[in-house]
Amino acid sequence: MGAVLMSIKWLPLVLFCTLAFGAHAAVDLVKVDKSKRRMYLIENGEVVKEFRIALGANPKGHKQEEGDNRTPEGEYTLDYIIEDSAFYRSVHISYPDAIDRIEAHRRGVSPGGDIKIHGLKNGETRPAQFIQSFDWTNGCIAISNEEMDEFIELVKMGTPILIEW
Structure with missing residues (x-):
């Protein structure tokens, strides 16, 4: 019984430490509103x-x-993290998907690719607030x-x- 009381005694501290240091959002969707220039991390x-x-x-x-300077729209997946690129850390987006490839092929163009969420360009010296x-x-x-x-x-x-206008 002493062990049970000891465990109960420490429960508030364990819960506090978990919430303060170890817990973070279980993001299940990233939504981009291009028209508002906002990206939302969504949980439940x-x-x-x-x-x-x-x-x-x-x-x-x-x-x-490729080269149209547009950000894709639609449903994609965040594939993998890139630590070594021209930008400070990146996460690759699964563009182009099969439909994007078919449409580009139909028009006789390359769909482009290498679409990411990333930080600022390496070596950028201007303030992030200005660049953004x-x-x-x-x-x-x-x-x-x-x-x-x-x-x-x-x-x-x-x-x-999910990327939308």
């Missing part, structure tokens, strides 16, 4: 985190082909470096991403 239908984003230089509409005040990517979704660290901590690879 509730927004648990919101980020201000920058998009491709030609953001309106679905990506049609305009659309500057080639079709990716950009957040600040600090936000990228937080994003990778909160979102598991394999999580769906």
Whole structure:
């Protein structure tokens, strides 16, 4: 019985430590609203985190082909983390999917690819707040470096991403 009382005595401390240090959102959807320049991390239908984003230089509409500077629209998956790229940390998005490839083939163009959520370009010296005040990517979704660290901590690879205008 002493062991049971000892366990009960420590329960509040264990719960506090779990909540304060070990628990984080179980994000089950990342939603991007291109028109509002916002990305939402969603858990069980509730927004648990919101980020201000920058998009491709030609953001309106679905990506049609390589080099159009558009950010794709639709349902994709967050594939994998890239630690070594031209940008501070990246998460790859599963664009193009089969439909994107078929449509691009029908039009005789490359659908493009290499679409990511990423931080700022390596070596960028201007403040993140300034950089994020305009659309500057080639079709990716950009957040600040600090936000990228937080994003990778909160979102598991394999999580769906919905990108809408």
